[in-house]
Amino acid sequence: MTTPDQSENDRSRDQLLAGEYVLGVLPLDQRRRVEDRIVRDAAFAAMVMRWQDNLSSDLDAEYGEERPPKGVYARIEKRVFAQNGFGNELARGGWWNSLLLWRGLSFASIALLVTYASLSTGWIGGPVGGSAPGKQLVAEMSGEGNAFGLRARYDGASGRLQLTPVAATTAERRSLELWLVPGSGEEAISLGILPESGSDTIEVPAGHRKRVENGASFAVSLEPLGGSPTGHRTGPVLAVGKIRDL
């Protein structure tokens, strides 16, 4: 049986452990145990976060600054961008062809894809914006663990983006917001909220069409219902995919 005194003591003990972890005084094996607990115990994780915020706001200023030697960034870049096999995997069609994904596809979305495929051949229109007339681009977006995936097809002629969410499993009432991440390094542009089911098109504003090109990416983030309140991404990125020629 837990008496109020005991649970008070447990709370203090947890507060201490969280504080000791953030201070950094624990040996390595205890650090690992604390990190495991952070993952599975939300109340404890909040204690750690609180200590983190409290101590860093006062003590991080103690560190000052020191420019690292030239050459370090080149090594980081090499590791990060070589390690980022996502683009390569897409190029090989690994994600799209994965058995797991197809197993997760609902009948409805397959049907929509088929409908789309037959409709798309009929798409006609004059050249608009910067993409080559009639050029078709595709991006397959997938998050870690493939909780859901999306296929985006862009038609350069009409400026229309065709989206098919696949195996979507968002539990709460939240919105999926689509972003265009220009290859040039400009800030991501919101293209709007994704429909909650099925396939739909989003019209890319004329001013942004020239940015839909090889090297740019589409990404989807999880946002409060109705989309990001700030115009910038506020939630986790669920999926990101490079745009390439179809």
Added chain:
Amino acid sequence: MVSDREIAELIGRVGLRDRTAFTKLYSGVSPKLFAVCLRILKDRAESEDALQEIFVRIWQRADRFAPSGTSAAGWLVAIARNHSIDRLRARRPVTDALEDRTDIADLGPDPEEASVMRGEGRRIDSCMQELDPDRAGAVKSAYVEGLTYQELAERHGVPLNTMRTWLRRSLLKLRECLDR
């Protein structure tokens, strides 16, 4: 160092796999994060390795950063501190837990300090000032340099268990002061 708002925005873009933003983030915050590595590891070559690893982690974790919550610079410094402290602990494994017999009930405020703890103020710096200067100093060097209880005890010339009690009591006082 760039403003926290700018850092948050850059991390947001890095989460969307924006390489230009990653480069900008590196040039903006690497001096701070390198200083963290140097201060904790006290070895230039290892600090360079650590910095590489830290930026690889930033690239991998940027999509989990929620700008609405915590300070962006604090989030980055935490990644740098955690990695540097891990390296430090792996370098010299400490068998610190062996003689740890502190009871939580023994950690109430020192009688002579209890009266000082009544002041107002919820900010961490004012709460730090409420601690005995020696103990505030120990909290600070533990955080900033990643010292172990043993190293702190040596530096302050007190037995290990005394240092442990000092720091734990200080943590509980800080928590109480911040929650007040």
